[in-house]
Amino acid sequence: MVTLHSNFIKAFVQTPPLWLDHQFGITQFAFPEIDYTVLKGVTLPATMRLGHKIEHIFLNCLEGQTTYQLLAHSMVVRKENRTLGEIDFLLKDNRDQQLVHMELTFKFYLLNNRLEEPIDQLIGPNRKDNLVAKLEKLRNLQFRLPFLAEGKEQLKLYTRNTEEIKQEVCFKAQIFTPYQQNPTRLYPVNDHCVVGFWLPFEAFEGAGFKTYEYYVPTKDEWILSPDNTKFWMSHFKVLLALNIHMLQKRSVMVWMKKGESVYEKFFVVWW
Known part of the structure:
Protein backbone atom coordinates (compact mmCIF):
# COMPACT_ATOMS: atom_id res chain seq x y z
CA MET A 1 0.00 0.00 0.00
CA PRO A 178 11.27 20.71 -26.96
CA TYR A 179 14.53 21.60 -25.20
CA GLN A 180 15.83 25.13 -25.94
CA GLN A 181 12.92 25.92 -28.23
CA ASN A 182 11.50 29.43 -28.19
CA PRO A 183 8.11 29.64 -26.44
CA THR A 184 5.17 28.88 -28.73
CA ARG A 185 1.58 30.01 -28.32
CA LEU A 186 -0.51 26.90 -27.81
CA TYR A 187 -4.00 28.42 -28.10
CA PRO A 188 -6.62 27.09 -27.54
CA VAL A 189 -4.52 24.93 -25.22
CA ASN A 190 -3.72 26.58 -21.87
CA ASP A 191 -0.11 27.88 -21.85
CA HIS A 192 -0.01 27.53 -18.06
CA CYS A 193 0.14 23.74 -18.51
CA VAL A 194 3.76 23.99 -19.69
CA VAL A 195 5.97 22.79 -16.81
CA GLY A 196 9.19 21.61 -18.45
CA PHE A 197 10.97 20.39 -21.54
CA TRP A 198 11.84 17.14 -23.32
CA LEU A 199 14.89 15.95 -25.20
CA PRO A 200 16.35 12.74 -26.68
CA PHE A 201 18.70 10.61 -24.59
CA GLU A 202 21.60 11.48 -26.90
CA ALA A 203 21.12 15.20 -26.20
CA PHE A 204 20.96 14.58 -22.45
CA GLU A 205 24.42 12.95 -22.66
CA GLY A 206 25.88 16.38 -23.55
CA ALA A 207 28.41 18.28 -21.46
CA GLY A 208 25.89 20.99 -20.57
CA PHE A 209 24.14 18.63 -18.13
CA LYS A 210 27.18 17.18 -16.36
CA THR A 211 27.45 19.66 -13.49
CA TYR A 212 23.92 19.20 -12.12
CA GLU A 213 22.29 16.60 -9.87
CA TYR A 214 19.33 14.40 -10.79
CA TYR A 215 16.48 12.33 -9.42
CA VAL A 216 14.25 9.89 -11.30
CA PRO A 217 10.76 10.20 -9.76
CA THR A 218 8.40 7.29 -9.48
CA LYS A 219 5.33 7.37 -11.73
CA ASP A 220 3.24 8.55 -8.76
CA GLU A 221 5.61 11.49 -8.28
CA TRP A 222 5.24 12.68 -11.86
CA ILE A 223 2.43 15.03 -10.88
CA LEU A 224 4.60 16.76 -8.24
CA SER A 225 6.91 19.74 -8.63
CA PRO A 226 10.58 18.88 -7.95
CA ASP A 227 11.68 19.36 -4.35
CA ASN A 228 14.79 18.77 -2.28
CA THR A 229 14.71 14.97 -2.25
CA LYS A 230 17.55 13.17 -0.50
CA PHE A 231 18.26 10.92 -3.45
CA TRP A 232 20.08 13.17 -5.92
CA MET A 233 22.62 11.46 -8.17
CA SER A 234 25.32 12.57 -10.57
CA HIS A 235 24.86 12.94 -14.31
CA PHE A 236 26.91 9.80 -14.88
CA LYS A 237 24.78 7.73 -12.52
CA VAL A 238 21.49 8.98 -13.94
CA LEU A 239 22.66 8.09 -17.45
CA LEU A 240 23.28 4.54 -16.25
CA ALA A 241 19.82 4.45 -14.65
CA LEU A 242 18.14 5.76 -17.82
CA ASN A 243 19.97 3.56 -20.27
CA ILE A 244 17.91 0.44 -19.51
CA HIS A 245 14.69 2.41 -20.01
CA MET A 246 15.92 3.67 -23.38
CA LEU A 247 16.70 0.10 -24.49
CA GLN A 248 13.14 -0.86 -23.47
CA LYS A 249 11.76 2.13 -25.41
CA ARG A 250 10.38 3.84 -22.32
CA SER A 251 10.68 7.60 -21.90
CA VAL A 252 11.48 8.77 -18.37
CA MET A 253 10.74 11.87 -16.32
CA VAL A 254 13.78 13.38 -14.61
CA TRP A 255 14.16 16.11 -11.99
CA MET A 256 17.25 18.31 -12.20
CA LYS A 257 18.76 20.30 -9.31
CA LYS A 258 20.61 23.29 -10.74
CA GLY A 259 21.22 25.07 -7.44
CA GLU A 260 19.78 25.66 -4.01
CA SER A 261 16.00 25.60 -4.50
CA VAL A 262 16.41 25.76 -8.31
CA TYR A 263 14.84 22.73 -9.99
CA GLU A 264 13.57 21.70 -13.41
CA LYS A 265 11.56 18.69 -14.59
CA PHE A 266 11.79 17.16 -18.03
CA PHE A 267 11.40 13.98 -20.07
CA VAL A 268 14.24 12.06 -21.62
CA VAL A 269 12.78 10.19 -24.61
CA TRP A 270 14.01 7.07 -26.35
CA TRP A 271 12.86 8.07 -29.84
Whole structure:
Protein backbone atom coordinates (compact mmCIF):
# COMPACT_ATOMS: atom_id res chain seq x y z
CA MET A 1 0.00 0.00 0.00
CA VAL A 2 1.04 3.62 -0.56
CA THR A 3 -0.33 6.80 1.02
CA LEU A 4 -0.66 9.91 -1.15
CA HIS A 5 -0.41 12.84 1.24
CA SER A 6 -1.53 16.47 0.90
CA ASN A 7 1.33 17.36 -1.46
CA PHE A 8 -0.11 14.96 -4.05
CA ILE A 9 -3.62 16.32 -3.56
CA LYS A 10 -2.45 19.92 -3.91
CA ALA A 11 -0.36 19.05 -6.98
CA PHE A 12 -3.43 17.52 -8.61
CA VAL A 13 -5.69 20.48 -7.78
CA GLN A 14 -3.09 23.06 -8.83
CA THR A 15 -2.37 21.42 -12.18
CA PRO A 16 -4.10 23.71 -14.72
CA PRO A 17 -6.87 22.52 -17.04
CA LEU A 18 -5.73 21.80 -20.58
CA TRP A 19 -8.13 24.45 -21.86
CA LEU A 20 -10.47 27.03 -20.37
CA ASP A 21 -14.25 27.09 -20.62
CA HIS A 22 -15.47 25.47 -23.86
CA GLN A 23 -13.09 24.20 -26.55
CA PHE A 24 -13.02 21.25 -28.96
CA GLY A 25 -16.79 20.95 -28.46
CA ILE A 26 -16.27 20.01 -24.78
CA THR A 27 -16.88 22.05 -21.62
CA GLN A 28 -14.13 22.11 -18.99
CA PHE A 29 -15.18 21.35 -15.42
CA ALA A 30 -14.81 24.40 -13.14
CA PHE A 31 -12.89 23.04 -10.16
CA PRO A 32 -14.41 24.21 -6.86
CA GLU A 33 -12.48 25.77 -3.98
CA ILE A 34 -10.98 23.02 -1.80
CA ASP A 35 -10.55 23.16 1.98
CA TYR A 36 -7.39 21.11 2.42
CA THR A 37 -7.68 21.11 6.22
CA VAL A 38 -10.48 18.52 6.14
CA LEU A 39 -8.75 16.17 3.72
CA LYS A 40 -6.84 13.06 4.73
CA GLY A 41 -4.15 11.13 2.92
CA VAL A 42 -5.31 8.58 0.35
CA THR A 43 -4.04 5.02 0.97
CA LEU A 44 -4.10 2.84 -2.14
CA PRO A 45 -2.43 -0.31 -3.49
CA ALA A 46 1.06 0.54 -4.72
CA THR A 47 0.42 -1.38 -7.95
CA MET A 48 -2.67 0.67 -8.88
CA ARG A 49 -2.25 2.65 -12.11
CA LEU A 50 -1.63 6.38 -11.68
CA GLY A 51 -4.86 7.19 -13.52
CA HIS A 52 -6.90 5.20 -11.00
CA LYS A 53 -5.02 6.80 -8.10
CA ILE A 54 -5.93 10.22 -9.48
CA GLU A 55 -9.59 9.19 -9.50
CA HIS A 56 -9.31 8.50 -5.76
CA ILE A 57 -7.55 11.83 -5.23
CA PHE A 58 -10.51 13.53 -6.94
CA LEU A 59 -12.93 11.64 -4.70
CA ASN A 60 -10.92 12.82 -1.71
CA CYS A 61 -11.10 16.42 -2.99
CA LEU A 62 -14.90 16.23 -3.07
CA GLU A 63 -14.79 15.87 0.71
CA GLY A 64 -13.24 19.33 0.94
CA GLN A 65 -15.90 21.30 -0.95
CA THR A 66 -19.64 21.96 -0.87
CA THR A 67 -20.38 22.93 -4.49
CA TYR A 68 -20.97 19.40 -5.75
CA GLN A 69 -22.54 16.28 -4.30
CA LEU A 70 -21.21 12.91 -5.43
CA LEU A 71 -24.02 10.63 -6.61
CA ALA A 72 -22.02 7.84 -8.25
CA HIS A 73 -18.64 7.06 -9.71
CA SER A 74 -17.05 4.35 -11.87
CA MET A 75 -20.42 3.24 -13.23
CA VAL A 76 -19.74 0.39 -15.63
CA VAL A 77 -22.14 0.26 -18.60
CA ARG A 78 -22.56 -3.24 -20.03
CA LYS A 79 -24.47 -4.85 -22.85
CA GLU A 80 -25.02 -8.49 -21.96
CA ASN A 81 -21.49 -9.69 -21.11
CA ARG A 82 -19.68 -6.91 -22.98
CA THR A 83 -18.42 -3.74 -21.28
CA LEU A 84 -19.35 -0.65 -23.30
CA GLY A 85 -17.55 1.84 -21.07
CA GLU A 86 -17.53 3.52 -17.71
CA ILE A 87 -19.08 6.76 -16.46
CA ASP A 88 -16.41 8.33 -14.24
CA PHE A 89 -18.53 10.58 -12.02
CA LEU A 90 -22.14 11.64 -11.65
CA LEU A 91 -22.40 14.82 -9.60
CA LYS A 92 -25.17 17.15 -8.49
CA ASP A 93 -24.43 20.85 -8.60
CA ASN A 94 -25.82 22.16 -5.31
CA ARG A 95 -26.16 25.67 -6.77
CA ASP A 96 -28.88 24.74 -9.29
CA GLN A 97 -29.54 21.00 -8.64
CA GLN A 98 -28.24 20.22 -12.13
CA LEU A 99 -26.82 16.73 -12.70
CA VAL A 100 -23.32 16.63 -14.17
CA HIS A 101 -21.72 13.69 -15.94
CA MET A 102 -17.99 14.38 -15.51
CA GLU A 103 -15.09 12.52 -17.05
CA LEU A 104 -11.67 12.85 -15.40
CA THR A 105 -8.40 12.92 -17.34
CA PHE A 106 -4.85 13.73 -16.28
CA LYS A 107 -2.22 13.65 -19.03
CA PHE A 108 1.47 14.26 -19.58
CA TYR A 109 1.96 15.57 -23.11
CA LEU A 110 5.06 16.37 -25.12
CA LEU A 111 4.80 19.08 -27.76
CA ASN A 112 6.21 17.55 -30.94
CA ASN A 113 6.38 20.36 -33.49
CA ARG A 114 7.75 17.99 -36.11
CA LEU A 115 4.11 17.13 -36.76
CA GLU A 116 2.41 19.45 -39.23
CA GLU A 117 -1.01 20.06 -37.66
CA PRO A 118 -0.94 21.91 -34.28
CA ILE A 119 -3.77 19.77 -32.88
CA ASP A 120 -1.67 16.64 -33.55
CA GLN A 121 1.43 17.93 -31.76
CA LEU A 122 0.49 16.97 -28.19
CA ILE A 123 1.57 13.35 -27.76
CA GLY A 124 2.31 10.95 -24.89
CA PRO A 125 5.95 10.47 -23.80
CA ASN A 126 6.14 7.11 -25.59
CA ARG A 127 4.09 8.26 -28.61
CA LYS A 128 1.37 5.74 -27.78
CA ASP A 129 -1.38 8.31 -27.26
CA ASN A 130 -2.21 11.88 -28.23
CA LEU A 131 -4.71 14.64 -27.58
CA VAL A 132 -6.71 14.03 -30.77
CA ALA A 133 -7.31 10.37 -29.89
CA LYS A 134 -8.39 11.30 -26.35
CA LEU A 135 -10.83 13.96 -27.57
CA GLU A 136 -12.34 11.49 -30.02
CA LYS A 137 -12.76 8.91 -27.26
CA LEU A 138 -14.48 11.48 -25.03
CA ARG A 139 -16.91 12.62 -27.70
CA ASN A 140 -17.59 9.33 -29.45
CA LEU A 141 -17.54 6.88 -26.53
CA GLN A 142 -17.54 8.28 -23.01
CA PHE A 143 -20.04 11.09 -23.60
CA ARG A 144 -22.37 8.76 -25.53
CA LEU A 145 -22.78 6.29 -22.67
CA PRO A 146 -25.64 8.10 -20.83
CA PHE A 147 -27.72 8.11 -24.02
CA LEU A 148 -27.44 4.42 -24.80
CA ALA A 149 -30.27 2.21 -23.56
CA GLU A 150 -27.83 0.48 -21.22
CA GLY A 151 -26.57 3.82 -19.90
CA LYS A 152 -30.09 5.10 -19.30
CA GLU A 153 -30.80 1.96 -17.31
CA GLN A 154 -27.79 2.66 -15.09
CA LEU A 155 -28.84 6.28 -14.55
CA LYS A 156 -32.56 5.78 -13.96
CA LEU A 157 -32.04 5.93 -10.18
CA TYR A 158 -30.98 9.56 -10.59
CA THR A 159 -32.96 10.92 -13.55
CA ARG A 160 -35.64 9.88 -16.01
CA ASN A 161 -34.26 12.12 -18.73
CA THR A 162 -30.55 11.81 -19.47
CA GLU A 163 -30.89 14.66 -21.98
CA GLU A 164 -30.99 17.00 -18.97
CA ILE A 165 -27.55 15.93 -17.71
CA LYS A 166 -24.70 18.36 -18.34
CA GLN A 167 -21.49 16.79 -19.61
CA GLU A 168 -18.10 18.17 -18.67
CA VAL A 169 -14.52 16.98 -18.43
CA CYS A 170 -11.93 17.69 -15.77
CA PHE A 171 -8.98 17.52 -18.15
CA LYS A 172 -5.74 18.43 -16.39
CA ALA A 173 -2.36 18.19 -18.08
CA GLN A 174 1.33 18.91 -17.82
CA ILE A 175 3.01 19.87 -21.10
CA PHE A 176 6.70 19.58 -21.98
CA THR A 177 8.14 21.53 -24.90
CA PRO A 178 11.27 20.71 -26.96
CA TYR A 179 14.53 21.60 -25.20
CA GLN A 180 15.83 25.13 -25.94
CA GLN A 181 12.92 25.92 -28.23
CA ASN A 182 11.50 29.43 -28.19
CA PRO A 183 8.11 29.64 -26.44
CA THR A 184 5.17 28.88 -28.73
CA ARG A 185 1.58 30.01 -28.32
CA LEU A 186 -0.51 26.90 -27.81
CA TYR A 187 -4.00 28.42 -28.10
CA PRO A 188 -6.62 27.09 -27.54
CA VAL A 189 -4.52 24.93 -25.22
CA ASN A 190 -3.72 26.58 -21.87
CA ASP A 191 -0.11 27.88 -21.85
CA HIS A 192 -0.01 27.53 -18.06
CA CYS A 193 0.14 23.74 -18.51
CA VAL A 194 3.76 23.99 -19.69
CA VAL A 195 5.97 22.79 -16.81
CA GLY A 196 9.19 21.61 -18.45
CA PHE A 197 10.97 20.39 -21.54
CA TRP A 198 11.84 17.14 -23.32
CA LEU A 199 14.89 15.95 -25.20
CA PRO A 200 16.35 12.74 -26.68
CA PHE A 201 18.70 10.61 -24.59
CA GLU A 202 21.60 11.48 -26.90
CA ALA A 203 21.12 15.20 -26.20
CA PHE A 204 20.96 14.58 -22.45
CA GLU A 205 24.42 12.95 -22.66
CA GLY A 206 25.88 16.38 -23.55
CA ALA A 207 28.41 18.28 -21.46
CA GLY A 208 25.89 20.99 -20.57
CA PHE A 209 24.14 18.63 -18.13
CA LYS A 210 27.18 17.18 -16.36
CA THR A 211 27.45 19.66 -13.49
CA TYR A 212 23.92 19.20 -12.12
CA GLU A 213 22.29 16.60 -9.87
CA TYR A 214 19.33 14.40 -10.79
CA TYR A 215 16.48 12.33 -9.42
CA VAL A 216 14.25 9.89 -11.30
CA PRO A 217 10.76 10.20 -9.76
CA THR A 218 8.40 7.29 -9.48
CA LYS A 219 5.33 7.37 -11.73
CA ASP A 220 3.24 8.55 -8.76
CA GLU A 221 5.61 11.49 -8.28
CA TRP A 222 5.24 12.68 -11.86
CA ILE A 223 2.43 15.03 -10.88
CA LEU A 224 4.60 16.76 -8.24
CA SER A 225 6.91 19.74 -8.63
CA PRO A 226 10.58 18.88 -7.95
CA ASP A 227 11.68 19.36 -4.35
CA ASN A 228 14.79 18.77 -2.28
CA THR A 229 14.71 14.97 -2.25
CA LYS A 230 17.55 13.17 -0.50
CA PHE A 231 18.26 10.92 -3.45
CA TRP A 232 20.08 13.17 -5.92
CA MET A 233 22.62 11.46 -8.17
CA SER A 234 25.32 12.57 -10.57
CA HIS A 235 24.86 12.94 -14.31
CA PHE A 236 26.91 9.80 -14.88
CA LYS A 237 24.78 7.73 -12.52
CA VAL A 238 21.49 8.98 -13.94
CA LEU A 239 22.66 8.09 -17.45
CA LEU A 240 23.28 4.54 -16.25
CA ALA A 241 19.82 4.45 -14.65
CA LEU A 242 18.14 5.76 -17.82
CA ASN A 243 19.97 3.56 -20.27
CA ILE A 244 17.91 0.44 -19.51
CA HIS A 245 14.69 2.41 -20.01
CA MET A 246 15.92 3.67 -23.38
CA LEU A 247 16.70 0.10 -24.49
CA GLN A 248 13.14 -0.86 -23.47
CA LYS A 249 11.76 2.13 -25.41
CA ARG A 250 10.38 3.84 -22.32
CA SER A 251 10.68 7.60 -21.90
CA VAL A 252 11.48 8.77 -18.37
CA MET A 253 10.74 11.87 -16.32
CA VAL A 254 13.78 13.38 -14.61
CA TRP A 255 14.16 16.11 -11.99
CA MET A 256 17.25 18.31 -12.20
CA LYS A 257 18.76 20.30 -9.31
CA LYS A 258 20.61 23.29 -10.74
CA GLY A 259 21.22 25.07 -7.44
CA GLU A 260 19.78 25.66 -4.01
CA SER A 261 16.00 25.60 -4.50
CA VAL A 262 16.41 25.76 -8.31
CA TYR A 263 14.84 22.73 -9.99
CA GLU A 264 13.57 21.70 -13.41
CA LYS A 265 11.56 18.69 -14.59
CA PHE A 266 11.79 17.16 -18.03
CA PHE A 267 11.40 13.98 -20.07
CA VAL A 268 14.24 12.06 -21.62
CA VAL A 269 12.78 10.19 -24.61
CA TRP A 270 14.01 7.07 -26.35
CA TRP A 271 12.86 8.07 -29.84
